[in-house]
Amino acid sequence: MSSGIAPDPSNHDGDVSIVRAGHVLTMAPAGDITDGAVAVSGADGLIRAVGDYASVRTAYPDAAVIGDSRDIVTPGFINAHDHLSEGLISGMGETMSLYEWAERLIKPVLRKLTRDTARAGAMLKAAEMIRSGITTVNDMFVHFNPGSYASLGVADGLDQVGLGGVISFGPEDMPDPLPTGALLDEHEALHDRVEQSPNLGFRLGIGTIHGQTDALFRATVRLAASNDWMVHTHLAEVREEITEARLRYGTNTLGRGVREGLLDLDVIFAHCIWVNEPDIEILTTRRATIAHNPLANMILASGVCPVPRLRAAGIPVALGTDGAGSNDSHDMLQVMKCAALVQKLHHLDPLALTARDVLAMATIDGARALRADHRIGSLEAGKQADVVRFAGDGVRLAYVHDPYQQLVFCAGPDDISDVWVAGRRVLAGRRLTTVDEAEIVAEARRSAAELVTLAGLHEVSAMARRSAADALREGA
Numbered sequence: 001m002s003s004g005i006a007p008d009p010s011n012h013d014g015d016v017s018i019v020r021a022g023h024v025l026t027m028a029p030a031g032d033i034t035d036g037a038v039a040v041s042g043a044d045g046l047i048r049a050v051g052d053y054a055s056v057r058t059a060y061p062d063a064a065v066i067g068d069s070r071d072i073v074t075p076g077f078i079n080a081h082d083h084l085s086e087g088l089i090s091g092m093g094e095t096m097s098l099y100e101w102a103e104r105l106i107k108p109v110l111r112k113l114t115r116d117t118a119r120a121g122a123m124l125k126a127a128e129m130i131r132s133g134i135t136t137v138n139d140m141f142v143h144f145n146p147g148s149y150a151s152l153g154v155a156d157g158l159d160q161v162g163l164g165g166v167i168s169f170g171p172e173d174m175p176d177p178l179p180t181g182a183l184l185d186e187h188e189a190l191h192d193r194v195e196q197s198p199n200l201g202f203r204l205g206i207g208t209i210h211g212q213t214d215a216l217f218r219a220t221v222r223l224a225a226s227n228d229w230m231v232h233t234h235l236a237e238v239r240e241e242i243t244e245a246r247l248r249y250g251t252n253t254l255g256r257g258v259r260e261g262l263l264d265l266d267v268i269f270a271h272c273i274w275v276n277e278p279d280i281e282i283l284t285t286r287r288a289t290i291a292h293n294p295l296a297n298m299i300l301a302s303g304v305c306p307v308p309r310l311r312a313a314g315i316p317v318a319l320g321t322d323g324a325g326s327n328d329s330h331d332m333l334q335v336m337k338c339a340a341l342v343q344k345l346h347h348l349d350p351l352a353l354t355a356r357d358v359l360a361m362a363t364i365d366g367a368r369a370l371r372a373d374h375r376i377g378s379l380e381a382g383k384q385a386d387v388v389r390f391a392g393d394g395v396r397l398a399y400v401h402d403p404y405q406q407l408v409f410c411a412g413p414d415d416i417s418d419v420w421v422a423g424r425r426v427l428a429g430r431r432l433t434t435v436d437e438a439e440i441v442a443e444a445r446r447s448a449a450e451l452v453t454l455a456g457l458h459e460v461s462a463m464a465r466r467s468a469a470d471a472l473r474e475g476a
């Protein structure tokens with residue numbers, strides 16, 4: 001691939017740009033191309049060529065060149081598990097474990113979400129994601145406000161910012177009952193909304209396997225099967241889940257899924273921390289993939305995912321930020337770094353998970369986990385032009401000995417200067433091109449204050465306390 005790129009006769013309109021770098025980490029069989037380049041087409045959104053800079057330049061002599069031989073270029077990162085329903089509630093509640101956090105912090109907020117607040121949160125976090133090199137997010141929007149169709153706000157927000165995504169709605173109707181018909185309708189409405197967007201795909205979401213009544217769970221599995229929809233859910237996140245499921249169903253949550261036909265579908269499972277060998281056998285032999293979320297797992301003290309064991313079993317394991325409420329940050333570089341570090345420490349083995357491994361998990365393995373590796377996840381001619389440029393003009397990338405380790409352990413989001421999503425340059429010279437960032441921030445600040453006040457989160461949110469104090473003062 002590094003030589004013999006013929007001049008491209010279709011490039012009459014000058015729509016191709018060349019992204020040059022000292023290291024092009026293709027995450028494809030071509031590996032790390034030294035003094036390489038990627039030809040990106042803005043017209044069809046595809047990669048036209050990848051190879052050494054001289055060859056690509058010869059093929060596209062008139063194309064604009066972005067970057068130089070000090071830079072590092074990678075495929076766009078894939079955030080394989082997120083909840084943009086938490087886009088306005090980062091940065092509080094760190095002392096709670098999962099069940100407590102869900103009851104005291106998350107549910108009061110998720111009962112108040114609307115399509116507008118969903119859009120505001122989605123735009124804020126989409127901007128943060130682009131700034132850390134994410135070009136595709138696999139989101140599960142969870143809310144308890146039936147009839148609001150709040151999940152559609154995510155599609156509105158991602159479309160405005162220009163981030164690629166796979167979107168699902170993840171309802172639960174236990175312990176608080178909700179009308180099954182309205183929940184199933186929202187899957188259909190979200191699917192129809194997503195169909196209108198060129199950069200978005202759809203999955204059917206199941207909040208958690210143990211959070212749905214038999215009626216909803218069975219109807220949901222039937223709906224997915226009849227439409228041939230792929231599924232996004234959680235599995236074995238905390239030990240309490242396993243105990244609760246065994247007491248209630250006589251088997252763990254995975255066992256319930258098998259019994260009700262969920263494992264006959266193509267499913268991405270977030271977490272998979274509390275899995276045993278028989279569980280891994282089931283996941284290996286079914287159409288299952290996994291999204292690992294090390295930051296959320298550490299903040300909530302949920303446990304250590306057996307990532308090396310799952311990868312050795314041949315299951316595609318992707319990386320996710322998880323929601324803004326449980327991770328707090330949407331920085332994919334932090335996710336990669338922590339994914340490697342927690343395994344090195346847990347196994348007392350520096351080989352347990354390397355920088356190169358986690359970069360693969362954030363790119364090509366993420367694409368495999370979303371069943372999209374024919375389209376995204378690596379830099380190869382013909383694939384979608386999702387490209388990230390790390391500019392070598394800052395202190396962290398002043399020199400590069402090993403580009404994988406340099407990115408994963410040394411770089412920060414500030415080093416990312418340019419991002420292309422499907423050939424569209426959404427970050428150019430560290431500026432978002434599709435939206436006014438100051439406006440997004442201002443709207444998110446307003447919406448966040450409103451939401452936490454409505455949800456009554458005075459205990460954990462300084463914003464909610466201030467709104468209450470302001471209201472008292474005005475009333476006096």
Ligand SMILES: [Zn+2]
Nearest residue numbers: 234270322323
């Ligand atoms: Zn989650």
